[in-house]
Amino acid sequence: MPANAEQPKPVTAAPESPDVIPTLENWEGDDRERHGGEFELTRRSRIIVDAGTDRALDDARRLVHEISAQTGRRLPVVPGSARARAGDIVLTLDTRRADPDDLGDEGYELEIDDVLRITGATETGVFYGTRTILQMLATDDALPMGRSVDVPEYAERGVGVCACYIHISMEWFERLMKDMSYLKLNQLWIEAKVKSDEYPETAFWGYYTKDEIRQLSEMAEKYHITLVPEINSPGHMDPYLENYPELQLEDRSGERQPSRLDITEDAAFDFLTGLIDEALQVWDAPYWHMGADEYMLGSEYANFPQILEYAQERFGPDATPQDAFVDFVNRINAHVQGQGKKLRIWNDGLAGENTVPLDPDIVVEHWDGRERILTPSELLDQGHRVMNASYALYLVRGGFMTDTQALYEQDWTPLVFENETLTEPHDDVTGAKITMWPDNGRGHTENEVEEQAFMPLRHIALATWGGPKPSETYAEFVALAEAIGRAPGWDDGDRQPLPEGTYALADAVTGDRLAPVAAEDGGHVVFASGSAATWDLLPTDDGYYRLRADGTELCMNITEGRRYLNVPLESGAPFTLTPCSTAADAKTQRWQVIDDGKGELRVVNAISQLPVARNGDGLAVQVPPDVQEPVVLSASG
Missing domain, CATH: 2.80.10.50 (Trefoil (Acidic Fibroblast Growth Factor, subunit A))
Structure with a gap:
């Protein structure tokens, strides 16, 4: 596919479309709305749950508190056998509509007349419909009558947080997940060290206890978010290798490299898979991310001649050092597949210099667009699913900040990668994510990062869900985002409990x-x-x-x-x-x-x-x- 192709300009939402982020894909206003017909909650309003699952009921009970926080009205939850009346909210789970050409896994149908109805083929679809009405209630107690079938364009709408080295508080993570769910963002990548019982010498601060990881998994389940945990390897491993010098890669001068795992040693593979196995006991996630980025950061394979020797011994005289690297990634892939997980990696280690092919079922997250690194279309041609994790979307503590205004004005979509713009949608482009890195961990506080992420989160939600732009100008988009605000109950705690x-x-x-x-x-x-x-x-x-x-x-x-x-x-x-x-x-x-x-x-x-x-x-x-x-x-x- 040609690079740098100009994309068609996205459609701007119709003026009568409800003010929500992401925007509704195809809002159809009701004729009665044009003549003053509106839906309003009353003292008799109820939430009718036409779904028999515990998760749907839990979501409905949470919706009670959220609506109460916004409107002051506390609605009772009643079973689906109740006959709907004016002012009721009806939540319906209809598994017959799970076809990808209908509602799929995450879409929902919203119908607003005298009764407000949300129908989804899954609990997640119903949940996302409730996020839409919460946003509508944030700006007006009276909701316009109309209908929308709202289905995301991209399956992965993500956020990444490197809780690597430093510890990010559990309270911050819950606020993030709550805000993500409000915006229908569904994936959270976390690089975090699980405190290891098997390898106790890795446990210096920056770790998370196993109970904390279980809590993160429970939070994600509550907010309909898929977790993607990572141990970055075989590079950036100093949080683990500091006290294991025998596993560190040695350069040609005999100096050990604390950040690099020696991929030529079986003991190093066993060490990493041991850490992975222990972590997967507590992470509830379908994926495992091994990083695989910047293994040669600040150096080159030539400084480690044993890697080439190892590759040629295994794969013949034409093998390259990158064959050893790719083979290591493939071996980790086989290991996590054995535990029912799908592997993900960053893209920058893939320079096309390998003769050993990378397993095509590995998901590649593309952030680095430098020369000599495979382009998104090359990765797609090799059979990989590819996520857009562009450097342009980064938020770095004390460093680079994404220019959300420029991305909005340029009509950025997940097809715009760092070194290539795809000319048309591709089924294997999974979506996109913003990523928060702590390169200078004391450059900003957690609260400052939270504020810096406010508009980037709303932009990535808009771009990945795929609805029309809500406004022509970025200033209007900001005004809309501020009016809608964050999820009800986003910060129930008092951060400054004592007066000066x-x-x-x-x-x-x-x-x-x-x-x-x-x-x-x-x-x-x-x-x-x-x-x-x-x-x-x-x-x-x-x-x-x-x-x-x-x-x-x-x-x-x-x-x-x-x-x-x-x-x-x-x-x-x-x-x-x-x-x-x-x-x-x-x-x-x-x-x-x-x-x-x-x-x-x-x-x-x-x-x-x-x-x-x-x-x-x-x-x-x-x-x-x-x-x-x-x-x-x-x-x-």
Whole structure:
């Protein structure tokens, strides 16, 4: 297919079409609506569930709370045998309409007259129909009469989050999933390290406990999201290989490479598959992503001659180093297939220099459009399903930010890849996703990333669902997005539970106060008996606090210990005092104060996501909460 072909300009939604994102594919207004006919909820309105599945009933009960949050009306849920009356919402599961030419797996039919009806062939289709009416209710209590059969154009409408090295909070993930579901985004790729019992030396902070992974899986099920977990391999493996030097690739000078797994060693394959097997015990997902990107980042195969020797021993004298790489990927593919999973990889390791073919059933996510890397059409010709994960869609903490306005104005679609624009739809282009990377992990806080992602999420939802553009101008699109807002209940918690003021922060058990060791740069923070120390609690614009030692210009910080992606993550590192600052490079002075509702608090660093604990010497230190119980503090003003 030719590259850089001009695409036809998308149709803009008709003026009478409801204001929702993504837009409805084919809204047909009712004649009665033109003469003032509207649907409104009343005191007698109900949610009638014409579906006998537990999941459908759970979704309906959640819809009760969501509608109540938006309108103040709490609707009862009744079974489908009830006769519908004006003002009712009827949710119908009709499995006969599962044909791809009808509603398929995710489409729904919306009919609004005196009764509002949503019909889907699956629970997910019905669920997406409820997202549409929630968005409509966000801007108007009276809904226009009409009908739409709304079916997504692309099967994969995704978001990626690299929780690699650093830990991203569970609360943030739930808010993300809730926002995704509001927009009918259905896939969440997460690169995250599961704390391993089999390989305990991989467990330095940045990991997720197995219980946390189970919670993420439960969240995804609740929000109709498919998870795609990843352990990046065989490159970028320093979070795992740091304490396993014997598995690190050795260069021609004999120097070990902590980020590179030695793909020529059986022990390395066994190590990786052991990690995968343990992770798959807790991830509830149909896919496994092995990364496979940037294996030679900053180097080249020539610096590792043993890879060529290995390839030629296995595949003959014409083999290339890339044959060893592709063979390694194929072996991982066979391994995860044995567990019923489909493998996904990034595209940049595929330069076409291999004689060993990559297994065609591997899904390739295309982000890198440099020369010598296979184009999307070449990958499609080889039989791969291809997802558009373009660099243009990236959100990098402290770095590159996607230009959503330009993409909207250019009428971007998932057919526009980094190095090629496909001229026509292809059944094996699965969709697209935005990806959030923490290259400079303290460049932004979680809350800032959340705000930065607001419009990119709405744009990718629009582009992948495939409905018409809601407006000619980006400014109008932003205004619509802000009017619709986020999902009801998106943030039920109070991020700043204490007002600005001066507080004594004391260990709730011992009464020892959190106190500065010395009023000088570099001083530490301790738990001191009999201390009269107090702290000024200073709210930040991004929803956190700074903790300033009263009477000084020094703020509590975390500056010591080993860093990963510019974040101090070493367990046991002491908290320090540094000059108070609101500058971008002082994000580690941000603190989350989590109120348990009983006047007791946990204080967590907003960047490291590690709570305050105390060591044997009384120093305030950061420690993963599953290793040592965080200190519960009492605050008094």
